[in-house]
Amino acid sequence: MRPTRSRGRNFASLAALTFALAALVPTTATAAPKPDVKVVPAVVPQPVSQTSLTGSGFALTAQTPVNVISSSDPDAAGVGSYLAGLLAPATGYTLPVTTTSQPVSQAIVLNPNGASSLGAEGYTLKSTSTGVTVTAYGAQGLFRGVQTLRQLLPAAIESTSVKPGPWTVSPVQISDSPRYSYRGAMVDVARRYYPMSQLKRYIDQAATYKINTLHLHLTDDQGWRIAIGAIPSLTTVGASTQAGFTGGTDWYYTAAEYQEIVAYAKSRFMTVVPEIDGPGHTSAALASVANLNCDDQPGNLYSGFDVGISLYCLSDAQHVADVSSFLTTVIDTVASMTPGPYVHLGGDETPAATPSQYAAYVSAASSAVTSQGKTVMGWHQLGQSTIPANSIMQWWGSDGDRATVGTSYENENVHFVRDAVQQNAKFVMSPSDHAYLDMKYDSSTPYGLTWQGYISLSRAYDWDPTTSTAKLDGTGSLVPADKIAGVEAALWADHAYAGSHRLATSTSQFPEPYVYAEHMTFPRLPAIAEIGWSPQSTHNYSDFSRRLGTHGARWSAAGIEYYAAPDVPWSSPPSSSSLIGVHTLTTGGQALDVPGSSGAPDTQLDTWALHGGNNQKWTFVKQPDGSYILVNVASGLCADVSGGSLSAGAAIIQWTCSGDTNQKWQVTPVTGGGHTVASVSSGLLLTTASTTNGALVTQQPASGSALQRWTIG
Ligand code: TNX
Numbered sequence: 001m002r003p004t005r006s007r008g009r010n011f012a013s014l015a016a017l018t019f020a021l022a023a024l025v026p027t028t029a030t031a032a033p034k035p036d037v038k039v040v041p042a043v044v045p046q047p048v049s050q051t052s053l054t055g056s057g058f059a060l061t062a063q064t065p066v067n068v069i070s071s072s073d074p075d076a077a078g079v080g081s082y083l084a085g086l087l088a089p090a091t092g093y094t095l096p097v098t099t100t101s102q103p104v105s106q107a108i109v110l111n112p113n114g115a116s117s118l119g120a121e122g123y124t125l126k127s128t129s130t131g132v133t134v135t136a137y138g139a140q141g142l143f144r145g146v147q148t149l150r151q152l153l154p155a156a157i158e159s160t161s162v163k164p165g166p167w168t169v170s171p172v173q174i175s176d177s178p179r180y181s182y183r184g185a186m187v188d189v190a191r192r193y194y195p196m197s198q199l200k201r202y203i204d205q206a207a208t209y210k211i212n213t214l215h216l217h218l219t220d221d222q223g224w225r226i227a228i229g230a231i232p233s234l235t236t237v238g239a240s241t242q243a244g245f246t247g248g249t250d251w252y253y254t255a256a257e258y259q260e261i262v263a264y265a266k267s268r269f270m271t272v273v274p275e276i277d278g279p280g281h282t283s284a285a286l287a288s289v290a291n292l293n294c295d296d297q298p299g300n301l302y303s304g305f306d307v308g309i310s311l312y313c314l315s316d317a318q319h320v321a322d323v324s325s326f327l328t329t330v331i332d333t334v335a336s337m338t339p340g341p342y343v344h345l346g347g348d349e350t351p352a353a354t355p356s357q358y359a360a361y362v363s364a365a366s367s368a369v370t371s372q373g374k375t376v377m378g379w380h381q382l383g384q385s386t387i388p389a390n391s392i393m394q395w396w397g398s399d400g401d402r403a404t405v406g407t408s409y410e411n412e413n414v415h416f417v418r419d420a421v422q423q424n425a426k427f428v429m430s431p432s433d434h435a436y437l438d439m440k441y442d443s444s445t446p447y448g449l450t451w452q453g454y455i456s457l458s459r460a461y462d463w464d465p466t467t468s469t470a471k472l473d474g475t476g477s478l479v480p481a482d483k484i485a486g487v488e489a490a491l492w493a494d495h496a497y498a499g500s501h502r503l504a505t506s507t508s509q510f511p512e513p514y515v516y517a518e519h520m521t522f523p524r525l526p527a528i529a530e531i532g533w534s535p536q537s538t539h540n541y542s543d544f545s546r547r548l549g550t551h552g553a554r555w556s557a558a559g560i561e562y563y564a565a566p567d568v569p570w571s572s573p574p575s576s577s578s579l580i581g582v583h584t585l586t587t588g589g590q591a592l593d594v595p596g597s598s599g600a601p602d603t604q605l606d607t608w609a610l611h612g613g614n615n616q617k618w619t620f621v622k623q624p625d626g627s628y629i630l631v632n633v634a635s636g637l638c639a640d641v642s643g644g645s646l647s648a649g650a651a652i653i654q655w656t657c658s659g660d661t662n663q664k665w666q667v668t669p670v671t672g673g674g675h676t677v678a679s680v681s682s683g684l685l686l687t688t689a690s691t692t693n694g695a696l697v698t699q700q701p702a703s704g705s706a707l708q709r710w711t712i713g
Contacts, residue, residue, distance in 0.1 A: 143207075392427065434462070
């Protein structure tokens with residue numbers, strides 16, 4: 001193996017290179033014409049082949065059977081019930097699910113007895129006025145075909161309440177199968193704990209775009225999220241923190257809950273990959289188990305926002321043995337609850353580890369994995385050590401690394417990949433400058449990081465797995481094409497809060513995990529999903545964004561808090577969820593403003609002629625009750641009713657964000673334009689005294705005056 005290299009992320013040089021390169025990336029966004037959704041089915045990911053047929057399509061009625069053809073696949077009938085369940089809320093129909101040996105007419109026929117040449121996930125779909133038939137080689141292909149079928153119905157089919165219809169399936173013939181067999185979505189439940197219902201919601205959303213792998217980043221500095229029966233302290237101690245939060249008692253998945261997630265994912269034909277990250281990213285374990293530390297004293301819990309801060313003690317034989325025995329217990333437990341083939345060992349960002357310490361970790365952890373009959377996955381750094389045959393490395397490098405390929409200054413990421421390739425590893429591609437869903441879209445989006453610059457929708461779409469470890473001109477790929485298992489989008493959560501380049505000052509700056517997840521995921525996950533599924537020959541951003549533009553209405557109907565990326569031709573107006581982000585509030589051209597850009601708490605807000613400075617910009621952070629807190633971009637303080645007053649005339653000030661109701665604001669559109677902004681505690685409206693510069697802002701009863709009608713820009 002190669003000798004010592006530092007394994008830290010080199011922020012400065014990487015960031016500089018990436019920004020320089022970002023400037024060279026062409027902006028592919030063009031305003032495509034509005035599609036006629038009735039005529040051109042807008043399926044994402046793009047099918048391999050699709051032909052629109054003439055005729056009226058197939059109209060569902062309350063009696064349409066979901067007709068599953070009998071087969072030896074025990075899961076096929078379940079796909080029929082799943083489809084009937086999908087269609088029920090919006091149609092109000094309880095479609096009969098029948099199993100017969102021959103197809104019936106005027107039905108949705110799900111036939112799992114197709115040719116084996118369709119592969120595990122391929123399917124054909126034909127829809128005419130006499131019925132719809134999905135044919136696959138087994139239940140999994142039917143399930144993928146059903147995701148296409150739902151996209152051939154009107155957007156309102158995604159509604160959670162009954163809608164009028166009609167429910168007509170576009171007439172079309174499709175033949176489809178995936179480019180890659182691994183299409184993943186990673187959720188960082190370690191930095192931010194997702195309650196069960198929110199994790200299931202994410203599984204359902206990802207399944208819509210034919211994602212077939214759910215990678216759960218279960219452990220990190222900020223929390224240990226999986227119960228290990230033999231080591232209760234991992235959850236009694238290690239699960240009590242999140243990034244930005246302390247004092248939790250149930251921020252973890254019990255064994256039963258983990259198995260429920262695995263089973264739920266399986267019912268969506270999704271494999272769970274559990275990640276136990278090490279030897280770095282381990283503060284939660286170090287705080288829970290004394291002998292993982294060199295001084296045999298439990299370390300400190302960590303609820304901050306940094307990376308690369310911790311390491312298992314691997315500096316003497318006794319501690320290597322202690323860490324090995326710990327990892328064996330943990331990995332045996334996790335593997336025994338995981339039907340899928342992989343256990344992910346992390347391996348990222350361990351600046352303090354010497355090569356032999358790092359190798360000791362990889363050796364102990366990977367033998368625990370293989371002795372359970374599982375396959376090792378790891379971040380690409382793992383490749384520097386000896387890894388078992390058939391391991392899968394996850395590439396998270398970027399154009400900055402690619403720029404060094406084949407030069408005399410090839411960087412460590414390139415070296416690690418070369419080492420892994422020599423060991424015959426396979427790769428999953430998660431380039432951090434395209435597939436990291438925790439990067440901000442642009443300067444106006446509130447959550448996430450920018451260490452790889454901004455990742456707009458077009459940047460999330462404009463890459464190809466076969467060149468993601470190649471030189472910038474696309475030649476010289478480090479990873480041979482036949483070693484690419486697929487792609488994965490990574491939703492990290494160490495900065496799942498509002499406030500650019502600034503640490504959160506209060507938990508109220510954190511949205512509910514699902515709001516963060518959906519804002520960062522939609523519309524970018526569908527872009528990564530299309531790269532994983534669709535043939536490279538269909539890759540075309542303007543066609544993708546035209547198709548995706550029709551999905552905004554689907555997400556609105558489903559209540560998904562998506563980000564209405566400005567370069568997408570959305571076919572319907574974005575829903576009000578798009579208030580998440582940075583805005584100005586103006587009335588009569590005068591903007592809600594922190595006087596003199598003061599950073600001092602207790603400064604009364606005023607209105608001033610709009611000039612676009614940061615003291616006139618407010619980050620809207622959605623709260624669980626649907627209201628927003630308004631964080632000033634210059635000061636990081638929150639708009640607040642002074643003293644929590646319930647009286648008319650009380651001053652509106654800026655104050656340290658607290659999440660109290662006198663900092664929550666209900667934003668309501670007014671007929672004829674503008675919005676009222678009401679304090680959740682007092683019900684009184686944000687009101688300026690006049691349109692003169694420096695007019696003071698107070699709360700007042702609704703009067704209909706323009707001075708309390710705000711334009712949100
Ligand atoms: C790097 S890339 C990490 C994570 C952070 C992420 C933030 C990698 C394998 N690790 O620990 O959450 O950056 O973007």
